[in-house]
Amino acid sequence: MEYRSILVHLDGSERASACLDLALLVARRHGAHVNALFAPEPIEHESAWSMTLDVGYRGQTREDSRRALEHQFFNGLSQAKLEGTWRTATAPALEALLALSPFADLIVMSQSDPAALDTSLANRLQARVTLAAGRPVLWVPFAGTFPTVGERIVVAWDAGQSATRALYDALPFMRLAAHTTIVTLNAEREGRIPGADIALVLARHGIGVEVTQLHTPPTVSVASALLARVEKLCGDLLVMGAYGHARWKELLLGGVTQTVLGAMPVPVLMSH
Structure with missing residues (x-):
């Protein structure tokens, strides 16, 4: 596409x-x-x-x-x-x-x-x-200026249906990106090294990615940790499923919390 x-x-x-x-x-x-x-x-x-x-x-x-x-x-x-x-x-x-x-x-x-x-x-x-x-x-985002979108992409990946849909919907961005990082969550869904299989699939599309895992302490929400990782990686686009992780589902269907949609530092591509 x-x-x-x-x-x-x-x-x-x-x-x-x-x-x-x-x-x-x-x-x-x-x-x-x-x-x-x-x-x-x-x-x-x-x-x-x-x-x-x-x-x-x-x-x-x-x-x-x-x-x-x-x-x-x-x-x-x-x-x-x-x-x-x-x-x-x-x-x-x-x-x-x-x-x-x-x-x-x-x-x-x-x-x-x-x-x-x-x-x-x-x-x-x-x-x-x-x-x-x-x-x-x-x-x-309501605040901020964005001279680039899709140069440095961060993909939230848990191998769920919504995350999969979002990743494939973002392929046009990833083909032109200078750098793409797959941030894995819920790694128990995958049978071996988290993110390795989807990285291989993307390589067949001619897209090279870096894979990293997100570890969240009990006191930090997945959304907060994910946004912090985007900032650390200097990302200019976050790609994620509208839900596909139990805690994301709560965020997005439970009133759209300030954590993701009130504090996103960069544009966010979502798919459902």
Whole structure:
């Protein structure tokens, strides 16, 4: 598989511009068509917003954001010599994203502002898309700048179904990466040296990897240890299954904890 069609969700937040820039960066590297979907907060968010903001002001703010992002999108396409399509959603964001997801090789979405009024609802949108779209989703951290994505990749590997799906969905990134590290967890699933079998498979794809094992003391969560390892390795992309380890499942289906989605230092590619 190659990334030839990228769908980027633009929610109208302050971070949407950075999300768009990253999607264009990935598209330029892979020669992909970019489908930009402007779809602000889902309808279920409206009750929270209506308590604090005037409806007319909110509508004008969204329109201003749409115009700015649309200009940035077409300007970015022109500079990168890429092709793309702009869409403004007429349906709720989740419905619109799932309708377009079958036609995307990769979906790009921004993490919500941890300080926002409706963060739990917004991050739930990203989680729902990740779990329901059947396509890999690249989560862009709310804070930080990312001049590179996929140069130094860290893959969380436990030989489970979701981790396997994520690894194969990330092959286009790994083929172009300068360095890829397989970080093994739950090593008892594998019959011999943890990570050796998948490293051999990747070698047949012409991809050389380094394999290392993650040992977590009882007082440290798997997610915290994994993010610390990403930072230590100077990774610019973390690849992991939406779940595939019992503790990851709790993190991602139990409300999307701050550990992974509130503190990720680099973009995270997730598959389910």
